[in-house]
Amino acid sequence: MGARLPLAHQGIGGDCCGRAGAAPRQHRAPARRDRTKGRRPVVSDLAQDEAFARIRLLRSPNVGPVTYAQLLRRFGTADVALDALPDLARRGGQAYRAADARRIEDEIAAVRRAGARYLFHDSPDYPSLLREIEGSPPILTVRGDGSLAALPSIAIVGARNASAAAVKLARDFAAVLAEAGFVVVSGLARGIDGAAHRGALPATVGVIASGIDIAYPPEHADLQEQIASQGLLLAEQPPGTEPLARHFPSRNRIIAGMAVGTLVVEAAPKSGSLITARLAGEAGREVMAIPGSPLDPRSHGCNQ
Template structure:
């Protein structure tokens, strides 16, 4: 956190923001909506019991003592907090409706504001693909492009190693937890020479649900995502889909149809990703990127457009009868209800805080199972 950022955010508000985000049923979207409605995190915390009561539940925010211990753990790890409205927060990531409101980091935070490309691929990658990823990453770094990846085995690790020191590692654990364990040395090197980012609180071991969340950060930081080698159903394809939904470039290196590890990349190309064969192809795509990707892999998802004042004044819409356990787009709820975007979002916020709503990728929601 820069000294300018520290001055702009009081210690009390920073504490309240961390507490708000760590409280039950508060996710990135509801966090931002609560801040927009109440102005400060402390006022939002004060209002949570009332909102929960309107949703039919007794609500209690996380204990302050737990947040105080978390802050101590962050300091012991040599890490710092970064909040969504501070100057150092990467602008591209902030464009996501689900952008993490609070990150912890170690290293050179300025890397996140430079042009970035995400490089992802198979954990059990072939030797040829690992070599290619390392060479691509090195060539891209020489062109001034920062390489973002997730520190997994295989392609991720090769991408980080090839790009040093112009590399960002995004982990699914807490900032003080090395995962996978065999990449502990690599993770520490990234924290020392590049940039290490984590969304989860310190001490958190990675769980299955954390990896898609990590993938959205990887895709969100970058102008485009390059998949080097991947199976048809893999986390790499999730990252590519998230990049497409965010309106970023999606690229893939083609492979032999006889190798299952190439089927995911070939599938991406068939569905609209840009075929890439050399680092120069990536540089050409990203250097001229103007927000309109050449890839047609996935159309961008619309973000609800409403001013903070509208959210403050909105009364929650009656949308209970429109929701089921099947995910539906929020804009579809607005169309079918005939209510304003702010009124629908307020209704969803009350349901989420009450534990009755689940948010999904692509701006979709459903009732909790």
């Protein structure tokens, strides 16, 4: 990928990636302009050029988590995979162009402005249980206390339009779990999610369907910032990404994948909460539910 300054100078290592004071690397002869000059994405233990290439590979057309993993296994590094993609496409009779490098520079700058950092699939700080699920996110963007991802966690999910009783239950359960040494994972949605986060703070992980710099829902902007400063905020989507309907099932798989078990507090039969519960069961994790009134549609999913 061309020349790179030493990690400590370039800011893709050092205090931004949890390796402050890392020994500087030797300079290499310049071949292309430095695509990460002046940027500080947190990139765990990777060299800057490989980190940049991995971000670019994942943002390239038709490259999702599964294809990304296959390409890395086949070619060894993202840089080599990027060089191989046009030829692979030509063999299939198609033209191909990887994500523009300037777009990746802009993304890295946005991550830096948000006070966030990148977390790669093979980083020791990557949530170990999440790594086990099929199609786990190759790259996460995070803000906050990364050590929380290594602690045992329980996901608490449920209805957005939850009853007052269910909101209290979620908050109380989250507080008890936090006191017992668990981290509570949820999705920062209205209702049960917000109650669970508030009950567990600071021992909570918020998984959002937007970019790390987007507050959603807007009324949870203060809660999201509180989680980022006291707990851990986590996003799969690039910064600047607004939450779209297709992003929420992806967020749900992260919530289920991070936790040893998922607790559902009020959920309709067709709801995102039950999608999270199903994903948890498919991953071999515990699935729990708090039963409710058979007369309340918000409890029908839990009563199944």
